[in-house]
Amino acid sequence: xxxxxxxxxxxxxxxxxxxxxxxxxxxxxxxxxxxxxxxxxxxxxxxxxxxxxxxxxxxxxxxxxxxxxxxxxxxxxxxxxxxxxxxxxxxxxxxxxxxxxxxxxxxxxxxxxxxxxxxxxxxxxxxxxxxxxxxxxxxxxxxxxxxxxxxxxxxxxxxxxxxxxxxxxxxxxxxxxxxxxxxxxxxxxxxxxxxxxxxxxxxxxxxxxxxxxxxxxxxxxxxxxxxxxxxxxxxxxxxxxxxxxxxxxxxxxxxxxxxxxxxxxxxxxxxxxxxxxxxxxxxxxxxxxxxxxxxxxxxxxxxxxxxxxxxxxxxxxxxxxxxxxxxxxxxxxxxxxxxxxxxxxxxxxxxxxxxxxxxxxxxxxxxxxxxxxxxxxxxxxxxxxxxxxxxxxxxxxxxxxxxxxxxxxxxxxxxxxxxxxxxxxxxxxxxxxxxxxxxxxxxxxxxxxxxxxxxxxxxxxxxxxxxxxxxxxxxxxxxxxxxxxxxxxxxxxxxxxxxxxxxxxxxxxxxxxxxxxxxxxxxxxxxxxxxxxxxxxxxxxxxxxxxxxxxxxxxxxxxxxxxxxxxxxxxxxxxxxxxxx
RNA sequence: CGGGGUGUGGCGCAGUUGGUAGCGCGCCUGGUUUGGGACCAGGAGGUCCGCAGUUCGAGUCUGCGCACCCCGACCA
Numbered sequence: 001x002x003x004x005x006x007x008x009x010x011x012x013x014x015x016x017x018x019x020x021x022x023x024x025x026x027x028x029x030x031x032x033x034x035x036x037x038x039x040x041x042x043x044x045x046x047x048x049x050x051x052x053x054x055x056x057x058x059x060x061x062x063x064x065x066x067x068x069x070x071x072x073x074x075x076x077x078x079x080x081x082x083x084x085x086x087x088x089x090x091x092x093x094x095x096x097x098x099x100x101x102x103x104x105x106x107x108x109x110x111x112x113x114x115x116x117x118x119x120x121x122x123x124x125x126x127x128x129x130x131x132x133x134x135x136x137x138x139x140x141x142x143x144x145x146x147x148x149x150x151x152x153x154x155x156x157x158x159x160x161x162x163x164x165x166x167x168x169x170x171x172x173x174x175x176x177x178x179x180x181x182x183x184x185x186x187x188x189x190x191x192x193x194x195x196x197x198x199x200x201x202x203x204x205x206x207x208x209x210x211x212x213x214x215x216x217x218x219x220x221x222x223x224x225x226x227x228x229x230x231x232x233x234x235x236x237x238x239x240x241x242x243x244x245x246x247x248x249x250x251x252x253x254x255x256x257x258x259x260x261x262x263x264x265x266x267x268x269x270x271x272x273x274x275x276x277x278x279x280x281x282x283x284x285x286x287x288x289x290x291x292x293x294x295x296x297x298x299x300x301x302x303x304x305x306x307x308x309x310x311x312x313x314x315x316x317x318x319x320x321x322x323x324x325x326x327x328x329x330x331x332x333x334x335x336x337x338x339x340x341x342x343x344x345x346x347x348x349x350x351x352x353x354x355x356x357x358x359x360x361x362x363x364x365x366x367x368x369x370x371x372x373x374x375x376x377x378x379x380x381x382x383x384x385x386x387x388x389x390x391x392x393x394x395x396x397x398x399x400x401x402x403x404x405x406x407x408x409x410x411x412x413x414x415x416x417x418x419x420x421x422x423x424x425x426x427x428x429x430x431x432x433x434x435x436x437x438x439x440x441x442x443x444x445x446x447x448x449x450x451x452x453x454x455x456x457x458x459x460x461x462x463x464x465x466x467x468x469x470x471x472x473x474x475x476x477x478x479x480x481x482x483x484x485x486x487x488x489x490x491x492x493x494x495x496x497x498x499x500x501x502x503x504x505x506x507x508x509x510x511x512x513x514x515x516x517x518x519x520x521x522x523x524x525x526x527x528x529x530x531x532x533x534x535x536x537x538x539x540x541x542x543x544x545x546x547x548x549x550x551x552x553x554x555x556x557x558x559x560x561x562x563x564x565x566x567x568x569x570x571x572x573x574x575x576x577x578x579x580x581x
Numbered sequence: 582c583g584g585g586g587u588g589u590g591g592c593g594c595a596g597u598u599g600g601u602a603g604c605g606c607g608c609c610u611g612g613u614u615u616g617g618g619a620c621c622a623g624g625a626g627g628u629c630c631g632c633a634g635u636u637c638g639a640g641u642c643u644g645c646g647c648a649c650c651c652c653g654a655c656c657a
Contacts (some may be wrong), residue, residue: 016593
C-alpha cells in the first residue's frame, strides 16, 4: 500500500476528547475515529489490525476443533426474559445495558450484547444425541451494550467486536476437556499477539457457572485488579483471591467494657481514638439480602468483599442476588445504630456471617449499638453468635498466599478474555437436551469463552508504545514494514524505491510505502507514530552508504543492507520478529 | 443516575465593557528547500452545538435543551 493513497491522515496534535494512550495514539495515527460516545469507525489501518487479530483467533479456534458461525445482532427480547433454572432474575432484568428497540409491528427487540441464548436455541435444534457431541461453535461479531459509561478509549465501548465460543458437551468430563482445550488456545492467541498477560482464577459474576478463568493483560489503563503470588505464581481476581489471615496474639479474655467514643464512626477514627491497631477492632457491615438482615463482620484491618459475601450467603442457603447495603429504613427496623453496629445480642432473625480473620485475636473492640459508644473485650463465643464462618474479606497487596505462604501483589490489568463453565444454566431453561447412550434425556453442559478483539488492539497499544507513537508487535501490525522513500525526485532514487516496493510485495512482505512528497522529518515522525515494527529507508544518503537503512521500531540503531539483499534480509527479520512476539 | 468541565473553519485554540470572527497546524497554487514535524508568496474554507429570549445590535447576556469528556455509581 502507498501512503499517498491511503484513507488516513495523521494528526500532529492530541485530539481534545482524548481518553488515554490507546485512544490518543490510535486516533492520531489514523487507525480509528470516534463517531459518538463508545462507538468507533475502523479506518483501513485499524481494520488491518483487526483482521490480523481475527485471523490468529480463527486459526487457534479452528485448531481447537471449533466451527465458525454468524448469529443475529437483532434478537427478540423475549429470549432475554427467560428465567434461569435457579429461579433468579432473567437476564433482561439483571442486565441494564440492553439496547432496546421495537420492530414495525411493535414487537420488543434488543441488539445482542452477547449470544448465549441464541446459541443455546441453535444447539437445542441441532443436537439430538450424545453422538452429536461435543460441539464447539464460535463467532466473531459486533456486540452492543449500552454501557452506563464508556471509557478508556477502545477499552470499553458500546459497540465492540468480540469473539465468543460456546461449547456443548454430554458430561462433566467432556465439558472439562473443552474448557482445557480453549484455555490452551487462549494462551496461544495472546502469545501470538505479543501481549503480556496473566491467567487468573475469577469469579463468574452474573453470568453464572462454576470454574472461570480470566486472561488479564497487565496495564495501568485497565479496570481490573488481580493479585499474583510472587512465589508460586498463584493469581486470582481480588474478588476471589484466597489469602492467609495474619495471626494475632491471644490475650487472656477480659470483661466487657463500654467506652465513650465520640464521633468515632469509622475504624480509622476508632483505632486512632483508642490508640490501638485496626486489627484489634471488629468491622460490622449491614446488608440486606433475600429479605433478611445480614451482619457481615471482618477484622478491622480487612474489608468486606461483596462478591465473596454473595457467594458465601448462597452457600448458606440465603438468596443473595439482591445483596445490597442495608438502607436506613432496614437498619431502623432491625434496631441497629449505624456507625456503632454491634454483633452482640442479635436475634435469630439477623444472620451473622463472620470472616475467618476473627478466629485469630481476641478482646476486640466493637460497636455498642449506641451512638458514640463502643464495647471493649468482645470475644467469641462468649459474647456473640456466628451463623457461618466464611472467607468474606478482600485480599490486599502484601497479603500472604494461601497456596504457598508467599506474598501476594496487586496488579492492574484489563480483561482480554474470560472463560466459564456454564453447566446447565442455559440449557435447562431453554430445554436444550440430548439423549444419552441409555436413551435418557439430559441437559447439555455448556461453556462460553470470549475475547474482546477491539479491546485487544487497544491493549496492545497500551502495552507497547513510546513518546513517539505505537510499537506494534509483528503478529498484529497492520503492515510489517514501513518503506520510507526520501529524495524520490533525485536521480533514479524514485525508480529504485519503486522497484524495491514491487520486489517486497512480490515476496509476500506486507509493506506500507511512504511515497509522499514530504520532508524527511514528517516521514520519520509518521513512521514512528504508525509504529510498524520494521522500517527501511531508501535515500540519497543510504544509497551512498551502500543500500537501505533497516531499523526495528523498538530499537534506535539502524544498519545498512545492500539493495540486492534487502528482500531476503527483511524476510528474515520478520521471521525473527514473529518468533519473538 | 449524582458531581464537575467543554462545545468557535478539517485539527488544536484565542475572541476585551455586547458592535457582525481571528491565530497556529493541515488543505489548494506557484516558487525555494530536502535526514527528525522547512521557508516565501498567494488562496479556499465558519448556521460560533441547537432552540427561545433580552437588545438598535449576541460568539459574548438570560433560560431551556443536546452532545462530548472527566470523577463517582455501574460493568455478562
